[in-house]
Amino acid sequence: MSRSWILSAVTSLSLVGSVNAAPIECSRCEAWNKEQVPFQIYGNTYYVGPHGLSSVLITSPQGHVLIDGALPQSAPLIAKHVEQLGFKLTDVKVIVNSHTHYDHAGGIAELQKLTGAKVIASDKAAPVLRSGRVESDDPQVEHLLPFPAVSNVEALGQRPSLQVGTLKLSVIHTPGHAPGGTSWRWQSCEAERCLNLVYSDSLNAVSDKSFKYGGDPRWPTAAKELSTSMAAISAAPCDILITAHPELSGLSAAIDERGHGDRAKLIDSAACKRYVATTRQLLDKRLASEKSAQH
Numbered sequence: 001m002s003r004s005w006i007l008s009a010v011t012s013l014s015l016v017g018s019v020n021a022a023p024i025e026c027s028r029c030e031a032w033n034k035e036q037v038p039f040q041i042y043g044n045t046y047y048v049g050p051h052g053l054s055s056v057l058i059t060s061p062q063g064h065v066l067i068d069g070a071l072p073q074s075a076p077l078i079a080k081h082v083e084q085l086g087f088k089l090t091d092v093k094v095i096v097n098s099h100t101h102y103d104h105a106g107g108i109a110e111l112q113k114l115t116g117a118k119v120i121a122s123d124k125a126a127p128v129l130r131s132g133r134v135e136s137d138d139p140q141v142e143h144l145l146p147f148p149a150v151s152n153v154e155a156l157g158q159r160p161s162l163q164v165g166t167l168k169l170s171v172i173h174t175p176g177h178a179p180g181g182t183s184w185r186w187q188s189c190e191a192e193r194c195l196n197l198v199y200s201d202s203l204n205a206v207s208d209k210s211f212k213y214g215g216d217p218r219w220p221t222a223a224k225e226l227s228t229s230m231a232a233i234s235a236a237p238c239d240i241l242i243t244a245h246p247e248l249s250g251l252s253a254a255i256d257e258r259g260h261g262d263r264a265k266l267i268d269s270a271a272c273k274r275y276v277a278t279t280r281q282l283l284d285k286r287l288a289s290e291k292s293a294q295h
């Protein structure tokens with residue numbers, strides 16, 4: 001019996017009984033949740049998500065951080081990927097989130113159970129994670145699906161960064177796509193070369209038909225806050241951009257299903273600025289069409 005067979009048998013056994021969250025069904029869920037071979041992005045940073053929804057593991061000898069849990073049905077995939085890379089689930093000490101929609105937060109409850117990690121979220125995002133339901137100020141409140149509630153969430157408060165062992169994650173508050181949106185920045189090194197990595201939340205102004213980005217009573221400052229968030233991502237030291245949806249940055253083009261990350265495409269110090277330029281155009285267009293609809 002080969003060692004790898006034993007390893008994979010142990011891996012699948014360890015996940016039996018843990019898959020208790022009902023899968024969310026949506027038009028894009030199946031494509032988003034397609035299998036993706038996990039791969040090293042740079043240094044101690046690894047892509048562990050399914051093909052169409054990002055989830056990133058940042059490792060250290062004193063414990064790891066996981067960003068985003070994708071869909072409820074992604075949790076066993078993400079857990080399997082962490083183990084495939086040779087890391088222990090119980091070494092994941094902290095889980096953070098980009099924004100509290102079912103396609104990025106849906107797997108967090110299950111991943112918390114599997115890892116025993118602490119879940120830390122912005123003050124605005126924490127109650128949403130605890131309930132599994134977005135609040136009335138979310139621009140997409142009318143059609144967003146509920147997701148498994150996370151039982152134990154710590155609010156981030158005013159902390160500018162999170163420290164896990166030697167890892168330091170800087171917090172970039174990026175409300176706009178969702179009220180509690182958060183982006184994360186850290187450094188990963190290979191030999192002498194350290195790069196700045198940014199996990200950017202979605203910055204696209206999408207909403208229900210009834211929501212107005214240019215002044216809605218449910219969230220009057222949505223456009224202004226989104227614009228400030230864009231400026232923060234644009235100004236961040238950024239050599240590698242990872243977006244919550246890989247297709248929104250160069251990430252999709254840089255990965256393939258066999259897990260071969262193309263470094264030439266991944267390392268791109270213009271990626272954050274380009275991402276912001278694209279999403280800013282969307283916001284401008286959106287505000288212009290809201291204005292013209294008023295006349």
Ligand SMILES: [Zn+2]
Nearest residue numbers: 101103104245
């Ligand atoms: Zn999303």
